[in-house]
Amino acid sequence: MCAGVILPLIMAVYAGPEDRALIERLKRRDPQALAELYDRYGRAAYSLVLRVVRDQSLAEDLVQETFLRVWNRVHSIDSERGAIGPWLLAVARNRAIDYLRSSAGRDRNAAVELDESDHAPLYREMEAGILLSDQVRRVKAAMEKLAPNHRTVVELAYFEGLSQPEMSAKMGQPLGTIKTWVRTALQSLRDELGVAVSSS
């Protein structure tokens, strides 16, 4: 992705210190705060959901559901130490993948339940600037450095919500091979991003 394309996205996901005040206003049920939340993260959420479902109309429906879900669950995020941007993206991703799973009639028992990853308390004390430009560029660069098969399994897991057995079936590879690719890919991402994230 070139800088000209990535810059608007970076601006859309910029998480500044004003997030704390925004969470407080959302908790007070200030609808104008929802407008500001949308202006700050709406485009990022839409981009993510569209990447998952690949249908503009459906993506808008799911983003609307995401923002209503956050509006109704905002009491569960810590306004002092919560990171609302990453949490909102997790909710958006989980809604989109839930839709993919239900529309494809995929066995929910074979796929892992996603709700655990959008518990607001998990987003406590996360770096407020996690979605800043450098980190987004780094993850993009790190993904491009991965071997094609390794990149594919990460994308299948993140953007399609496939479990490792599902990836094995889709790619026609033994489960052990898939697990090795996933483990290696995540180790590479960890190595590339670990320093960046912790030092941000």
Next chain:
Amino acid sequence: MNCDQLREHYELYALGIAEEPERGEIRDHLNRGCEVCGAGVKRALETTALLGASAPAAQPSPQLRRRILASVGLEPRRFGLAWAPVWAMAALLLVVAAYFTVSNRRYADDAARLRDQSARLRDQMRAQTAEIVRLTEAFAILSGPSTTEASFGGQQPRPPHGKVFVSPSRGVLLIASNLPRTAADKIYEMWIIPKGAKPVPAGLFQSQDDGSAMHVRSGTVDMASTAAIAVTVENQAGADQPTTKPLIVAQLSGATP
């Protein structure tokens, strides 16, 4: 399993593809407040957030913003036929108000009154839309396949009484009556009481004039680790932990699914 054995699985957990038994072990460590696993999972969630932010940039339609804001009552639903008569009435009132104001000062008082009526109509619509969202959440809990129901207050002489409905995937719905009127600077606060751990705040609410109340706390609930749902009276801003004796306690052990 110890934290060292789980370290390799934090990213899988964050991606939602961790398998058993590691997934359950990580969840147990998190529920126990394990600092090592907590930090590891947070790091993994940061990575997955970055993956989400690296999706190719796309632009939603301008209508999406309006739809989202309309659903909480901030802006009108431009294409919502169900609201069309109300908006038409509001618009008519505004036009009439403007006409009287400009054409004849004798009608200034009437125009002001009509403007007030128009503003009240808009406020009512916003409140109704917010209520629809709340009722939708409540209905989702009531209709959840795994929802558990528990009663409270049945044995007291002048009780707040009612029921709580707890859905592991959708949240908690409290329906109560006979609630005493709170002081002007006080508010009711609901709590989820885990087994052997501190109560978790679950939202603020006020009762109606007749002492009834309905409160929804959306989100997942770990049924295995939750002992009860409780309500206390707190200062208007709410509290991190209960500061008064609960006037409602609904025990979930023995509750009916």
